[in-house]
Amino acid sequence: MTATAAKRELAPGTAAKLALFSAVLWFAVGVTFGGITRIKMAYPDFLSGVPWLTFGVIRPTHVDVLILGWISMAFAGAMYYMTPALCNTKLWSERLGVVNIWLWNVGMVVIIATFLNGIMTGIKYHEWIWPIDIYIIFFVMVPLAVNVWMTILHRKTKGIYVSLWFFAACLLMIAVTFLLGSDAMGWTGIASAYMTWWYAHNVLGLWITPVSAAIAYYVIPKVTGNALYSHRIGHIHFWAIVGFYSTPGAHHLMAAPIPEWIKSFASVSGVLILIPALAFITNILLTMEGKWHMFVDNPVVQWSLTGVLFALPLNVQGAFQQTRAINWYIHGTDWIVAHAHMALLGFSTFIEVGAVYYALPRLLGKPLYSVAMARWHFWLTALGFMGFWTSLTTAGLVQAAGKAYNTPFDTVLAQEHPYNVAAIFFGWMIILATWMFLYNMVKTATAPVPVAEREPAAVQATG
Numbered sequence: 001m002t003a004t005a006a007k008r009e010l011a012p013g014t015a016a017k018l019a020l021f022s023a024v025l026w027f028a029v030g031v032t033f034g035g036i037t038r039i040k041m042a043y044p045d046f047l048s049g050v051p052w053l054t055f056g057v058i059r060p061t062h063v064d065v066l067i068l069g070w071i072s073m074a075f076a077g078a079m080y081y082m083t084p085a086l087c088n089t090k091l092w093s094e095r096l097g098v099v100n101i102w103l104w105n106v107g108m109v110v111i112i113a114t115f116l117n118g119i120m121t122g123i124k125y126h127e128w129i130w131p132i133d134i135y136i137i138f139f140v141m142v143p144l145a146v147n148v149w150m151t152i153l154h155r156k157t158k159g160i161y162v163s164l165w166f167f168a169a170c171l172l173m174i175a176v177t178f179l180l181g182s183d184a185m186g187w188t189g190i191a192s193a194y195m196t197w198w199y200a201h202n203v204l205g206l207w208i209t210p211v212s213a214a215i216a217y218y219v220i221p222k223v224t225g226n227a228l229y230s231h232r233i234g235h236i237h238f239w240a241i242v243g244f245y246s247t248p249g250a251h252h253l254m255a256a257p258i259p260e261w262i263k264s265f266a267s268v269s270g271v272l273i274l275i276p277a278l279a280f281i282t283n284i285l286l287t288m289e290g291k292w293h294m295f296v297d298n299p300v301v302q303w304s305l306t307g308v309l310f311a312l313p314l315n316v317q318g319a320f321q322q323t324r325a326i327n328w329y330i331h332g333t334d335w336i337v338a339h340a341h342m343a344l345l346g347f348s349t350f351i352e353v354g355a356v357y358y359a360l361p362r363l364l365g366k367p368l369y370s371v372a373m374a375r376w377h378f379w380l381t382a383l384g385f386m387g388f389w390t391s392l393t394t395a396g397l398v399q400a401a402g403k404a405y406n407t408p409f410d411t412v413l414a415q416e417h418p419y420n421v422a423a424i425f426f427g428w429m430i431i432l433a434t435w436m437f438l439y440n441m442v443k444t445a446t447a448p449v450p451v452a453e454r455e456p457a458a459v460q461a462t463g
């Protein structure tokens with residue numbers, strides 16, 4: 001290789017670094033939109049004179065920036081980092097990875113700009129207009145999938161570790177989900193309602209849930225130094241996700257005028273989701289054997305394992321709330337919003353944050369700037385989330401009782417107000433912590449001297 005060609009080649013890890021940094025930035029932006037939305041829910045006149053900050057605009061902006069910009073981009077960063085490491089080779093194309101993430105960032109800016117100008121479909125979890133679907137498929141999904149698949153094909157290892165099964169399959173499943181759920185498919189009427197939830201449910205079940213788990217399957221054995229407790233259970237988890245997660249989408253539509261048998265099927269088959277969930281949680285907890293002290297000592301394990309532990313109440317709650325006996329009562333209330341945050345903030349985000357604390361210092365070749373800040377980040381987020389979840393669940397129960405007893409709407413609003421105020425307080429604890437996270441990562445990247453000299457504990461903390 002000539003000197004110029006070597007110069008032109010990007011250093012391994014460039015794409016992963018860019019993806020993880022961008023993801024953390026979108027995380028901070030996304031939760032801030034959520035924070036403003038939260039204030040409006042308790043004080044509707046807050047910023048009411050600013051048209052681009054009306055509730056209907058910033059609520060979907062919050063949700064989509066976090067799902068596509070934070071969670072999914074953190075997945076891309078994790079895949080770009082973990083796939084070559086697990087294949088004992090380089091990423092197939094570092095350059096394609098970098099271009100992929102820049103195009104993804106451009107897409108995020110376009111999505112936010114269109115939303116803030118009121119250009120959106122109104123379809124939940126899919127508010128961007130269909131040309132953006134095409135953009136996402138060709139410039140976000142295809143390059144990421146090709147790069148990961150080609151790296152796996154060129155692997156220098158014998159077997160395929162369970163995380164790679166998940167990465168490879170989920171990239172295919174999300175592409176199919178996305179394509180069929182696109183507004184461009186022209187679904188109408190009941191089919192449109194069904195496909196909206198088939199799509200949204202599969203984004204959760206065939207993308208966010210399994211990829212988060214795959215990341216934990218990598219991080220926990222790496223940091224603890226223990227081998228994964230059981231590859232076989234990992235494979236049962238994988239096939240149970242493929243087999244059982246895509247069928248119960250209609251449990252989101254228990255109150256909708258769709259055929260009753262579809263609802264019954266969804267409600268009963270949804271219980272089977274507990275199989276992959278329990279397989280995953282058990283596998284990780286048993287991998288921790290003899291290393292439980294790291295749950296306290298090590299920020300990476302603390303974040304990742306807390307996420308894994310949140311999966312237990314999350315899935316039990318899910319199975320419980322999809323039954324007809326319960327669903328009519330809590331549907332359409334803040335109970336569900338609390339469940340959604342237990343899923344995407346409690347379970348998934350905690351695992352991704354663990355992965356960022358694991359991978360970014362390694363990619364940068366520098367220790368974490370401040371472990372103290374990482375500790376503050378953890379406790380503000382964990383306590384903030386528990387307060388946030390409790391306030392929303394309580395508000396949800398107040399709303400459900402109001403619905404059941406036909407209480408006038410303004411009375412219910414007055415009764416739930418204290419919980420909405422509490423949710424603002426706890427929510428902003430999380431937002432503050434997230435900006436602190438971004439600051440810590442930027443300082444880690446820009447630190448001119450080995451941080452070890454400033455804060456010795458930081459050296460061990462990430463590994």
Ligand code: HEM
Nearest residue numbers: 204209251252270273274315318319321322331336340343
């Ligand atoms: C056994 C497992 C689970 C079951 C049976 C389940 C069931 C449900 C049901 C029935 C709803 C809709 C309730 C309603 O609107 O009336 C719901 C909402 C939701 N679930 Fe789960 N859930 C489970 C696990 C998960 C997981 C693992 C995630 C993601 C990581 C997740 C994310 C969500 C989200 C984001 C919503 C809110 C959807 C909306 O916008 O309305 N759930 N879940």
Ligand code: HEM
Nearest residue numbers: 031034035037038063066336337340344345349427428430
């Ligand atoms: C990683 C962090 C977060 C993720 C992934 C996330 C995700 C979501 C999702 C999926 C929904 C839709 C839920 C549903 O309709 O059932 C939602 C709604 C919402 N989120 Fe978040 N969220 C996060 C953090 C926050 C924070 C920190 C706040 C507040 C400070 C917040 C405030 C809100 C509000 C106000 C809504 C609208 C609720 C409603 O319309 O009733 N979120 N978020």
